Amino acid sequence: MSVRGLRNAHAGPFTVDVPRGECLVVAGMSGAGKSVLLRMIADLDPHQGLVALDGVACADMPAHQWRRRVLYLPAEPGWWSDIVLDHVSDDTATRALLDRLGLRESVLRTPVHRLSTGERQRLALVRGLLRGPCVLLLDEPCSALDDATTRKVEALLRDLKAQGLALVLVSHDQAQADRMADRRRYMTSGRFTEDAA
Numbered sequence: 001m002s003v004r005g006l007r008n009a010h011a012g013p014f015t016v017d018v019p020r021g022e023c024l025v026v027a028g029m030s031g032a033g034k035s036v037l038l039r040m041i042a043d044l045d046p047h048q049g050l051v052a053l054d055g056v057a058c059a060d061m062p063a064h065q066w067r068r069r070v071l072y073l074p075a076e077p078g079w080w081s082d083i084v085l086d087h088v089s090d091d092t093a094t095r096a097l098l099d100r101l102g103l104r105e106s107v108l109r110t111p112v113h114r115l116s117t118g119e120r121q122r123l124a125l126v127r128g129l130l131r132g133p134c135v136l137l138l139d140e141p142c143s144a145l146d147d148a149t150t151r152k153v154e155a156l157l158r159d160l161k162a163q164g165l166a167l168v169l170v171s172h173d174q175a176q177a178d179r180m181a182d183r184r185r186y187m188t189s190g191r192f193t194e195d196a197a
């Protein structure tokens, strides 16, 4: 994925490449503009500049196609129903992902509001991965997770990278950045600083 001069009133311009199979970690203080960057890449916030995937610009692709390929997982994912099975099917692919992320199969039949924050976080990742994205934009995906569960998420993400997924990971966790990053950027006041963090 290639990002060139991406900007709006709140942040940018940003220029960065994230090849398939690599992870860009973006860090920076609260309010720096990290979520705005992810939302512009996902074509969810108005923006100027260029984002292209495998040479095809976002502007040249129907919005629904872009958002299926370039998937944004917010820090607090939304649920449009309290029934988990309205969001994911109970099938082999779902169960395999639940198992990888240390989730019991009973979460499929637990009302969303009864799940823990960390369970909802992991379930949102399952829901997103089942859509088969090429690029995953993750906003603090492990913020509610203990260390062992965080490692499970990271192991899955590493496997997906090896299969060609490009990853942009917003993380405040320096140790996680050290484990996951192929590339890094640090953001201050809506801009990347010159040096990688």
Ligand SMILES: Nc1ncnc2c1ncn2[C@@H]1O[C@H](COP(=O)(O)OP(=O)(O)OP(=O)(O)O)[C@@H](O)[C@H]1O
Binding pocket: 010, 028, 029, 030, 031, 032, 033, 034, 035, 036, 037
């Ligand atoms: N649509 C909008 N209207 C007004 N201000 C906005 C809008 N979108 C973002 N902002 C502002 O842009 C700034 C960057 O917000 P953003 O959510 O990207 O920060 P962040 O780096 O992700 O912070 P955090 O680490 O706390 O999640 C904030 O000051 C926010 O209020």
